Amino acid sequence: MSEGNGSIRDDGWKVNSTLAMRRRLMDRLATVLSLLATSVALIALGSILFTLVVRGVGGLSLITFTHSTASPGQEGGLANAIVGSLIQTAMAILIGAPVGMMCGIYLSDYGRGWLASTTRFVSDMLLSAPSILIGLFIYQLVVVPSGQFSGLAGSLALAILALPIVVRTTEDMLRLVPISLREAGIGLGASKWRVIVFICLRAAKTGVLTGILLAVARVAGETAPLLFTSLGNLDWSVSLTRPMASLPVTIYQYAGSAFEDWVQLAWTGALLVTLGVLFINILVRIGFGRKGA
Amino acid sequence: METTSQTVSPAARVIGDEHGPEAGDGRRFDTDVVFRWLVTAAGIGVLLLLGAIILVMVVGGMKAMTAFGPAFLFTSVWNPVTQHFGALAPVFGTIVTSLIGLILAVPLAFGASFWLTQMAPARVSAGVGMAVQLLAAVPSIIFGMWGFFVIVPLMAHYVQPTARHWFGHVPGLGALVQGAPFGTGLLTGGLILAVMVMPFITAVMCDVFASIPPVLKESGFGLGATRWEVMRNVILPWSRSAVVGSVVLGMGRAMGETMAVTFVIGNSNRIGWSLFAPGNTIASLIALEFPESPAGSLKLSSLMALGAILMVLSFLALAASRILLGMSKKGDGR
Numbered sequence: 018m019s020e021g022n023g024s025i026r027d028d029g030w031k032v033n034s035t036l037a038m039r040r041r042l043m044d045r046l047a048t049v050l051s052l053l054a055t056s057v058a059l060i061a062l063g064s065i066l067f068t069l070v071v072r073g074v075g076g077l078s079l080i081t082f083t084h085s086t087a088s089p090g091q092e093g094g095l096a097n098a099i100v101g102s103l104i105q106t107a108m109a110i111l112i113g114a115p116v117g118m119m120c121g122i123y124l125s126d127y128g129r130g131w132l133a134s135t136t137r138f139v140s141d142m143l144l145s146a147p148s149i150l151i152g153l154f155i156y157q158l159v160v161v162p163s164g165q166f167s168g169l170a171g172s173l174a175l176a177i178l179a180l181p182i183v184v185r186t187t188e189d190m191l192r193l194v195p196i197s198l199r200e201a202g203i204g205l206g207a208s209k210w211r212v213i214v215f216i217c218l219r220a221a222k223t224g225v226l227t228g229i230l231l232a233v234a235r236v237a238g239e240t241a242p243l244l245f246t247s248l249g250n251l252d253w254s255v256s257l258t259r260p261m262a263s264l265p266v267t268i269y270q271y272a273g274s275a276f277e278d279w280v281q282l283a284w285t286g287a288l289l290v291t292l293g294v295l296f297i298n299i300l301v302r303i304g305f306g307r308k309g310a
Numbered sequence: 311m312e313t314t315s316q317t318v319s320p321a322a323r324v325i326g327d328e329h330g331p332e333a334g335d336g337r338r339f340d341t342d343v344v345f346r347w348l349v350t351a352a353g354i355g356v357l358l359l360l361g362a363i364i365l366v367m368v369v370g371g372m373k374a375m376t377a378f379g380p381a382f383l384f385t386s387v388w389n390p391v392t393q394h395f396g397a398l399a400p401v402f403g404t405i406v407t408s409l410i411g412l413i414l415a416v417p418l419a420f421g422a423s424f425w426l427t428q429m430a431p432a433r434v435s436a437g438v439g440m441a442v443q444l445l446a447a448v449p450s451i452i453f454g455m456w457g458f459f460v461i462v463p464l465m466a467h468y469v470q471p472t473a474r475h476w477f478g479h480v481p482g483l484g485a486l487v488q489g490a491p492f493g494t495g496l497l498t499g500g501l502i503l504a505v506m507v508m509p510f511i512t513a514v515m516c517d518v519f520a521s522i523p524p525v526l527k528e529s530g531f532g533l534g535a536t537r538w539e540v541m542r543n544v545i546l547p548w549s550r551s552a553v554v555g556s557v558v559l560g561m562g563r564a565m566g567e568t569m570a571v572t573f574v575i576g577n578s579n580r581i582g583w584s585l586f587a588p589g590n591t592i593a594s595l596i597a598l599e600f601p602e603s604p605a606g607s608l609k610l611s612s613l614m615a616l617g618a619i620l621m622v623l624s625f626l627a628l629a630a631s632r633i634l635l636g637m638s639k640k641g642d643g644r
Contacts (some may be wrong), residue, residue: 043536047424051420116355119348127350133353140356141628147568149568170550214344238450240568241593272458294449295539
């Protein structure tokens with residue numbers, strides 16, 4: 018720009034013009050490329066959903082929901098897998114959510130110093146830890162000593178996966194509760210735990226619920242930890258002490274099989290799982306207006 | 311914060327109601343202490359959980375570690391017949407697929423977050439941003455099926471023959487594209503990983519870019535900079551450590567991914583240059599070999615030792631990303 022002064026004004030103008038052109042082109046290029054990058058994500062999502070619907074819808078019928086998985090050629094459904102998934106997810110949340118909420122309360126209201134910061138660090142670590150290792154962990158800890166794969170072991174593995182999500186959201190949401198609310202409670206003579214449970218948790222209710230729902234969505238689609246814990250079961254079983262079927266494991270077992278009706282069931286199961294998980298996510302994001310973990 | 315006005319009155323009422331009868335109750339102090347211990351115990355429990363996971367992996371892998379010694383890390387044999395196992399091939403596969411995934415995902419995530427935070431109209435950005443986040447919510451087994459039935463045929467019929475046609479005779483590059491066109495392999499695994507981790511990286515980058523003080527950007531625009539120049543010269547330098555943190559976070563995620571990779575990796579224990587050759591990752595090997603590994607066997611112990619290695623790798627990546635992301639958060643205050 019410095020050469021634009023003085024007598025060679027025309028020349029200077031020219032230099033600036035090519036420079037301006039280059040800068041504008043660069044900006045355009047960056048715009049187009051970033052738009053392309055965004056559309057790659059959208060195309061991937063679209064392609065996944067399209068594939069699921071095209072291949073999965075054909076297998077949707079009443080039998081899918083009323084019959085258990087059967088040998089190829091026979092009329093089989095996914096009833097045992099659906100119920101197994103529901104039971105294990107519910108158990109996982111029943112175990113994981115209370116512990117996670119307590120840990121979140123500890124981090125937001127009681128934790129001080131290195132112990133709290135280490136706990137927060139570890140919880141974040143668990144949030145992204147490979148889920149397959151959680152499965153191996155429960156396998157060594159529960160399945161090997163008890164001598165058999167069980168729905169309970171599966172639920173425990175899923176509970177460990179649900180835990181850090183609930184910890185994180187509970188802590189974040191409790192921190193958002195204005196200090197004046199706490200002061201009001203304490204000013205009324207309420208003890209600390211009452212203030213936390215009856216005022217802060219109530220105020221943060223929506224946020225905490227969001228965390229629990231996100232945990233449900235995460236846990237419901239998990240396959241890897243269940244391979245080592247609840248194993249899968251081709252027959253109807255709701256016993257927590259025996260191997261239990263689940264949708265993701267059934268999908269895994271059937272997707273690679275040579276029988277057409279099994280592959281069809283895998284796609285139908287995949288469609289059901291994805292719709293369920295995405296439905297919860299959309300509900301959380303639109304209903305509660307939160308971006309999620 | 312908007313919940314304040316709604317919740318003050320009911321919450322206060324609860325306290326008011328229950329406070330009256332219990333005011334003189336001597337046990338109140340005790341409940342407080344019990345509650346305090348309860349939540350602290352939960353916190354410590356979570357803390358111990360990670361330690362327990364690492365401990366169980368190491369103890370479980372002890373048998374293999376003592377049987378093979380340090381050579382376990384450096385041999386690529388995986389032979390159940392001779393009972394000889396080594397970790398090198400799956401570790402190699404894990405690192406290669408994760409790197410391919412990152413190389414593809416980082417520019418995409420950067421572009422997407424650039425567009426979402428700096429260019430898109432707020433409403434469009436909200437909708438598209440949500441769609442990108444939904445991609446992150448899709449269970450990994452679905453990615454696996456999608457990869458197996460959609461991406462693998464694409465790779466086998468179009469990408470690999472084309473790559474071979476163009477690069478097969480170029481020295482150096484040629485080695486990367488050798489092999490029969492199965493469609494499965496390291497590159498396909500990396501591709502699926504890229505699609506899976508891209509939304510995670512995008513989410514973190516969006517948060518980082520959105521947290522830039524507007525006055526910094528505005529001064530850039532005020533000087534006549536284009537959006538790209540503001541991005542390059544103002545936003546990126548300001549958020550460098552956080553951006554690197556988001557990339558490392560993506561690395562941590564990619565290394566531990568199991569089901570999606572298992573479907574498309576091809577399951578073969580070898581190390582080679584070709585990106586199209588089937589391979590293995592730690593996670594996929596564990597998932598695939600576990601059913602044939604009875605409790606107490608040397609093979610299972612080898613799998614646990616692999617699990618310990620994976621734990622260390624992802625722990626390092628996640629810890630690094632947290633520190634990097636935390637660094638930028640501290641910078642916020644200034």
